[in-house]
C-alpha cells in the first residue's frame with residue numbers, strides 16, 4: 001500500500017472509532033494548582049496517553065489530561081502541553097484534526113510539546129517535535145521526545161501488514177518493544193513547571 005493510502009486507512013479507522021463511541025473513559029482528577037494547566041494528546045495505541053498521565057503526575061497532578069478525540073474545550077486553561085505518537089512521520093490524526101481547527105485559539109498558551117515514537121531520544125525525533133510545534137503555531141523551548149511502545153496485537157490487519165513490510169525493508173526484526181519510562185515522564189513534568197516558573 002502506498003504511504004498516502006496507508007495514512008488514509010489510519011485516518012478513516014480513527015474516524016470510525018470516533019463515530020462508534022463518543023465516550024473516552026479517561027478522566028484524570030487533578031489537584032488544584034497555580035495557573036490552569038491541560039495536557040492534550042493524540043494516541044492510537046496508548047503509550048502517548050500513558051506519557052501524558054505520567055507528565056501530569058510529575059507536575060503534582062495539577063494538569064487535566066485530554067484525548068484529542070474528545071475535542072475538548074481548552075478555553076478555560078491558561079497553559080497547555082501538547083503531545084503525540086508518531087505514525088509514518090505524522091502526528092496522530094485526531095490531534096492533527098484538532099490542531100487544524102483550534103491551532104489559532106491555543107497557540108499563545110502552548111508551553112511545552114512532546115512526542116512518543118520509535119525514534120524517541122534521537123535527532124530524527126526533533127523533526128517530529130518541529131512538526132507538532134508548527135501545527136500548534138507555537139515554538140516552545142520546553143520539548144522532549146520519548147521512546148515509545150509497539151504492541152502488535154493492537155494493530156489491525158492493515159497496520160500489521162504495513163509494519164511487517166516496513167521492518168522487512170529496513171531488515172530489522174518486527175517485534176514488540178516497550179521503551180517508555182514513567183520516570184522520564186515524571187521528570188519532564190517537573191521540568192515543565194520549573195522552566196515555566198522562571
Ligand SMILES: Cc1cc2nc3c(=O)[nH]c(=O)nc-3n(C[C@H](O)[C@H](O)[C@H](O)COP(=O)(O)O)c2cc1C
Nearest residue numbers: 043044045046047048085088089117118119148149
Ligand atoms: C503505523 C505506525 C507507523 C509508525 N511510524 C513511526 C515513524 O515514522 N517514526 C517513529 O519514530 N516511530 C513510528 N512508529 C512508532 C510509534 O510512534 C510508537 O509505537 C508510539 O509509541 C506510538 O504511540 P501511541 O502508543 O501513543 O499510539 C510507528 C508506529 C506505527 C504503528
